[in-house]
Amino acid sequence: MIVRIAGQGQYEVPAELVDRLNALDNEAVAAVEAGDEAKFHEIFGQMVSLVESDCTPVPDDDLAVSDVILPPPDLTFEEAQAEFTGEGLIPD
Numbered sequence: 001m002i003v004r005i006a007g008q009g010q011y012e013v014p015a016e017l018v019d020r021l022n023a024l025d026n027e028a029v030a031a032v033e034a035g036d037e038a039k040f041h042e043i044f045g046q047m048v049s050l051v052e053s054d055c056t057p058v059p060d061d062d063l064a065v066s067d068v069i070l071p072p073p074d075l076t077f078e079e080a081q082a083e084f085t086g087e088g089l090i091p092d
Contacts, residue, residue, distance in 0.1 A: 002058060003051050004066035005073070011055035018090075021050060025088040032084040037077040044080070048073050 001013045003021070013021060024047045031040035047070060058064050068090050071083055083089065 001067045002064050003055065004069045005048060005051060006069060007072045008052075009060070010058035010062075010064060010066055011051050012058055013051065013055045017050065017054055021047060022088075022090045024050065025084075025090040028080070029084045029086070029088040032077075032080050040077060040080055040084070044075065045073070 001015075001018055002010055003013050004010045024043055028040055028043045028047065031037075031043055051070065070089065071079065075083070
C-alpha cells in the first residue's frame with residue numbers, strides 16, 4: 001500500500017503494518033465521532049509517526065499512485081471532522 005502524507009511525500013507501507021494503520025484510522029474516526037479532540041490528535045499523531053518511522057519513503061521520481069492520502073500533520077480538529085468519517089481514510 002502506498003500512503004501519501006499531504007505536504008510530505010509518499011511511503012510504502014509493509015503488509016504487516018496495514019492492519020495496525022487501519023486500526024489507528026478506526027480509532028481516529030471514533031475519537032472524532034465522540035468529539036474527543038485530544039484523543040484524536042494523539043491517535044492521528046501515532047498514524048503519522050507509524051508511516052514516517054516504519055514505512056519506506058517512495059523516491060520523488062517514482063510516480064506511484066497513492067492508495068491513501070493522510071492529511072498534513074497540522075490538521076485541525078475541525079478539518080478532521082470532515083475527513084475522519086464512516087470507514088475513515090483506510091477502507092476495510
